[in-house]
Each structure stands twice: as structure tokens, then as C-alpha cells.
Amino acid sequence: MKVLVTGGGTGGHIYPALAFVDYVKKVEPDAEFMYVGAKRGLENKIVPQRDLPFETIEIQGFKRSLSLANVKTVHLFIKSVFTAKKILKNFQPDVVIGTGGYVSGAVVYAAAKMGIPTIIHEQNSVPGITNKFLSKYVTRVATSFSGVSNYFPKEKVTLVGNPRAQEVVTAQKSTILSNYDLDPEQPTVLIFGGSQGALKINEAVVEALADFSKKEYQVLYASGERYYTAVSEKSQQLEAKNISVQPYIHDMAEVMVNSTLLVGRAGATSIAEFTALGLPAILIPSPYVTNDHQTKNAQSLVEAGAVEMIADTELTGAKLVSLIDLIMDNPAKQKTMAAASKTQGIPDAAERLYNMVKEII
Missing domain, CATH: 3.40.50.2000 (Glycogen Phosphorylase B;)
Incomplete structure (x- = not known):
């Protein structure tokens, strides 16, 4: 063929x-x-x-x-x-x-x-x-x-x-988070805004860093190259061992399967990946795409109970931390969202x- x-x-x-x-x-x-x-x-x-x-x-x-x-x-x-x-x-x-x-x-x-x-x-x-x-x-x-x-x-x-879903679903639990100076045994929030990064997500994460540093869960943030230096410097000033800032994550599938919660845009590939794995997520649809399709991508998942959604215009550091806490501090909600996510994956x-x-x- x-x-x-x-x-x-x-x-x-x-x-x-x-x-x-x-x-x-x-x-x-x-x-x-x-x-x-x-x-x-x-x-x-x-x-x-x-x-x-x-x-x-x-x-x-x-x-x-x-x-x-x-x-x-x-x-x-x-x-x-x-x-x-x-x-x-x-x-x-x-x-x-x-x-x-x-x-x-x-x-x-x-x-x-x-x-x-x-x-x-x-x-x-x-x-x-x-x-x-x-x-x-x-x-x-x-x-x-x-x-x-x-x-x-x-x-x-x-x-x-x-098709990206079938590639991701073969990823296995591992100690991959140690490559990012994080504890593989700790609950982990994975945040990313796409390969180039996302300005509004970056601003919210910068606002939230001090709060994140006090949490029992850990945060892995892929900032994108353009925002990496500034965010990394701010994170280092906090000396927080539960926060890792990276410009890009190359082994995303393996990192996802070892994460507890995903936060990011509502692109089709990301959705295919995390629903195939049955991950709960917080989605912040990009307003800069044709026909606002990312919001529409996310809407059916919100209705299914698989994700929470924050509009880009409403995103702040405080709102982001509050919603992450709502999920990370509630194992029953995590489980329900994960099960709903799995039903939406192919x-x-x-x-x-x-x-x-x-x-x-």
C-alpha cells in the first residue's frame, strides 16, 4: 500500500x-x-x-x-x-x-x-x-x-x-517527572499553553507561583521559549521545590500519563491525548482561532463532566489556583472527571x- x-x-x-x-x-x-x-x-x-x-x-x-x-x-x-x-x-x-x-x-x-x-x-x-x-x-x-x-x-x-490518541495511550507510568526535578510519587498539575506558549496563561501562572509554592501538589509548567526566562527566574526566587518551569516538554505523552490534572488550551490534539488517557482537565480556549473552535471543542467535555473551563478573558492567577484546588483537594471529583474524560476519548x-x-x- x-x-x-x-x-x-x-x-x-x-x-x-x-x-x-x-x-x-x-x-x-x-x-x-x-x-x-x-x-x-x-x-x-x-x-x-x-x-x-x-x-x-x-x-x-x-x-x-x-x-x-x-x-x-x-x-x-x-x-x-x-x-x-x-x-x-x-x-x-x-x-x-x-x-x-x-x-x-x-x-x-x-x-x-x-x-x-x-x-x-x-x-x-x-x-x-x-x-x-x-x-x-x-x-x-x-x-x-x-x-x-x-x-x-x-x-x-x-x-x-x-490518531494522536492511539499513539499516546500506549504511554506507561514511570519516573519521568524526576527528569524535571519533581517527585514521581506526588500529585502533579501539568500546565501548558502550546508549543509557543500563551500570554494570558503565562500571566496567570506568574501571578499564581507564590500560591503554588505552598501547595501539597506539585506543578510542571511548560511556558514556551518566549516566556521561559522570566518565569523561571521568578520561580527560582521562591525556591519552591514543588514547581518546575520548562520551555518545552518533548516527552509529553509520558508526562501526561504521570500527571493528575492537565491545564491548557483546548486544541484538538491536546483533547485527543488527555481523553485517551482519561485525565481530568481545566481548559482555557484560545480566543485567537477561527470560528472560536477551541471553545466549541471544549464545550462537549464540559457538558460530560470531564473538564472545567475558564474563558481567556476571565483568567487570573487567583481564579486558576482556586479551580485547581477545587479538583486537587477533592479525590472524588478527580475520579469522576477522569471517568468522564475516558468516555470522551477514542x-x-x-x-x-x-x-x-x-x-x-
Whole structure:
């Protein structure tokens, strides 16, 4: 089987694709893969580190207001479709899977026009413009949230979940927290705002550091590179042994499975990860995303009792500490939230997507 995957711009589009590739490599070792990304996307940093053939296409997104830049965007899209067709002819995939981002628009569209079986994977509860456009042409649509099916042709849609969940669920309990100068036996709150960090979360954590230093639980905070120096210095001044500030956490799956509570944004990948593990969470949806989709991502989990949610505009250090205490000081609430979280996860997502592929090729 030959599979071409395409998606880029953000980790939320890239990591599900790579998780799916890793799963298929395990169940079908002879399968061949190619990844197609955008020339300026984050995938240029991530994919080359993997043992995976990688091609890039020049493309850019549409401006949401009237702009001359959109003339160039249309030109680049047409050009990128021709480039994609050349890549497809050379690789001759049995199936093309797009996980989002403008580059997947060109590649999946080209594949559909060439008669190649195609799948788009939508990670969020509200689809992006690219996947809404592609849904008219593709063979099947794979979703991570049940409610998103209303945006697509219903006969094409199957709920599969996010392949990243199946990758994370294999993580094991360990002493990984000792790598961050924390006690593996202590209850742990993991806080992060994404790979780049999040200003409002960072401000709240800085306000809360003194309170955190007095707690019986410990805090592991991934600040992002841009905020690391300032937060780390403030934490060191407190000489708190129960707080660890890191610029980035590379072994996130293993850290998650050894944590008690997660605090962070409501991105689709994070949600797939912690629900697969059955972790309770406090979510602070980013207000800077298209169609406020992070709030919608989180809402069903709030209704299920799996998470608590704080609006970005209402976040303060005091409110953050108060809500964390409410959960960490109440083992019964932790247990209830964890059970609810587990019911919302789809831990066999990669397998489901693989079965969809097998159905159409």
C-alpha cells in the first residue's frame, strides 16, 4: 500500500498525520509513504526528523478581507495543484489523506481530480475552510468530534477520532517527572499553553507561583521559549521545590500519563491525548482561532463532566489556583472527571482511520 499524507501549518494538522503513519508502519511494514507540506509551514521542522520522504509546495492562505494578496493566493493555488499532480504521478499513491492546512487543499483536490481515493481528517468541532471546500470532492470524511458531521455531506462522514490518541495511550507510568526535578510519587498539575506558549496563561501562572509554592501538589509548567526566562527566574526566587518551569516538554505523552490534572488550551490534539488517557482537565480556549473552535471543542467535555473551563478573558492567577484546588483537594471529583474524560476519548483512532483507508482502496 502506498499512502500520501498532506497537512501543515500547525502541529494540530501535522501530528495526527504522523501518528497515523506510525500506526500503519506497525501493522503493514511494507507500506510506502510520502508527506507533502507547505514550503513555509511548521512541517519543515518536524517531518524531516522522521524517516519519511518529504516534498513541499509553495502556497498561502486567503485573507479574510478584500486584499490584493488574494490574487496571488489564487495564482499559487492553481500552480500548486499542477505541482501536486506531478508529485502524485511520480509517487502513484493508493490513497491520499489530508489533515488540514492550505497545502492539503491543493494536494487532495489534485488527487480527487485524478481519480485517486481521498480522505480528509477534521480534528476540530468546527471545520476549517480547506476541509469544507474539499468535502465536496473527497471519497470520505473522517472526524474527531461527532457534531462536526453537520458541516459535511453526511453520507461521506465517519467518526474515527484523532490518531494522536492511539499513539499516546500506549504511554506507561514511570519516573519521568524526576527528569524535571519533581517527585514521581506526588500529585502533579501539568500546565501548558502550546508549543509557543500563551500570554494570558503565562500571566496567570506568574501571578499564581507564590500560591503554588505552598501547595501539597506539585506543578510542571511548560511556558514556551518566549516566556521561559522570566518565569523561571521568578520561580527560582521562591525556591519552591514543588514547581518546575520548562520551555518545552518533548516527552509529553509520558508526562501526561504521570500527571493528575492537565491545564491548557483546548486544541484538538491536546483533547485527543488527555481523553485517551482519561485525565481530568481545566481548559482555557484560545480566543485567537477561527470560528472560536477551541471553545466549541471544549464545550462537549464540559457538558460530560470531564473538564472545567475558564474563558481567556476571565483568567487570573487567583481564579486558576482556586479551580485547581477545587479538583486537587477533592479525590472524588478527580475520579469522576477522569471517568468522564475516558468516555470522551477514542483510543483506537488510528486503527479506525486505517480501516477507512482499507475500505476505499
